[in-house]
Amino acid sequence: MKALLFLVFGALAFWGGWTYYPSLKEAAEKAKAEHAAQLARMAGKERSKLLMEGKIDPVTGRGRAAEMFAALGKKPEDGEVKAGGPMPPPPLPGAGAGGAGSAVATAPAVPVSKDEMEMRYPMPQFKGIEEITKEWTSVPSRAFPRKVKTKVPVMFDVAAGKVELPAGSDARAVAMTQGMLILMKEGDDTARTMVPLANTDLKETLTSLYEKFKEYKRNTVIKQREHARTVKANANGATEDQMKLAGPKPKQDGGGVVGLMLDSLRASKFTELKESAITSWGEVNFEMIDGKPYWTGTVQCMVENAIFGPQPTEVMALIRNDKVEKWIYSGSREDVQ
Numbered sequence: 001m002k003a004l005l006f007l008v009f010g011a012l013a014f015w016g017g018w019t020y021y022p023s024l025k026e027a028a029e030k031a032k033a034e035h036a037a038q039l040a041r042m043a044g045k046e047r048s049k050l051l052m053e054g055k056i057d058p059v060t061g062r063g064r065a066a067e068m069f070a071a072l073g074k075k076p077e078d079g080e081v082k083a084g085g086p087m088p089p090p091p092l093p094g095a096g097a098g099g100a101g102s103a104v105a106t107a108p109a110v111p112v113s114k115d116e117m118e119m120r121y122p123m124p125q126f127k128g129i130e131e132i133t134k135e136w137t138s139v140p141s142r143a144f145p146r147k148v149k150t151k152v153p154v155m156f157d158v159a160a161g162k163v164e165l166p167a168g169s170d171a172r173a174v175a176m177t178q179g180m181l182i183l184m185k186e187g188d189d190t191a192r193t194m195v196p197l198a199n200t201d202l203k204e205t206l207t208s209l210y211e212k213f214k215e216y217k218r219n220t221v222i223k224q225r226e227h228a229r230t231v232k233a234n235a236n237g238a239t240e241d242q243m244k245l246a247g248p249k250p251k252q253d254g255g256g257v258v259g260l261m262l263d264s265l266r267a268s269k270f271t272e273l274k275e276s277a278i279t280s281w282g283e284v285n286f287e288m289i290d291g292k293p294y295w296t297g298t299v300q301c302m303v304e305n306a307i308f309g310p311q312p313t314e315v316m317a318l319i320r321n322d323k324v325e326k327w328i329y330s331g332s333r334e335d336v337q
Helices: 002-020 022-052 064-071 116-120 202-233 240-245 259-267
Strands: 146-149 154-158 161-165 170-177 180-185 192-196 278-289 292-305 309-320 323-329
Touching: 116 202, 146 202, 154 180, 154 192, 202 309, 240 278, 240 292, 259 292, 259 309, 259 323, 278 309
Parallel strands: none
Antiparallel strands: 146 170, 154 161, 170 180, 180 192, 278 292, 292 309, 309 323
């Protein structure tokens, strides 16, 4: 009996303490609210993840698998994907129920525009100067001979003994071997010496030259694109009388080869362009160049650069009256040598 009375009085005392200290009740309610908020945040993160993975339809908010099974008139079995469940997406700000903004807005896919001429004439990709020179341990032989300036006094071996060339003097770099630069004294082929590359300005000279070369090639591509766009825009603008002034249109075979151009190339003695360097043939178009009517044919080819080796480019043949009158670079309009 005493034990029962003790339990009754204990329960009354506990209830009295709970109602007497409302802060305890408030703390419990606050903890419960924080727990609910945490669960909501976790659910939101999970829903965002499923949206990113494409497992939830952004309009209905339902899992893709759930919609598929609903369309078939069945429910997903245990173990089958129920990603996202029936959770609806939050409405857009200011949108009422069922309004235009009641579903998650998805931006329409914007088609990527591909310029025909940009695809035909892509910007060249260049190797780094360090890769070309193997970290400046092997400058290509095409770069020599080249005039350089000395950064330090340089001693040359001559027939009479030795002669010193002061810093800032002109010399001629003729080769590079085992990471060392072979210099020749200006005006004296017999006076030579071997110095580190850092003792001259050759590295700075070649780096600057390479940057100018890259800029030149990029500008050439831009000009090629502009020229091709102009030709295309004017393709239907030439009159029959104008085209007759250029003579008959050159014929192309199934591979695009223009016989007149090939014969001209074989008969020419170009140092910059060889038949074996051609990689593809372009179209034959009518153009007015320097006020004269021509049929123009293009070829893509590899042209040897004096320093940086073979480079992809385009050359053009100017044809009139069944004869190739001139070969030029389509970008720079310079004559092919």
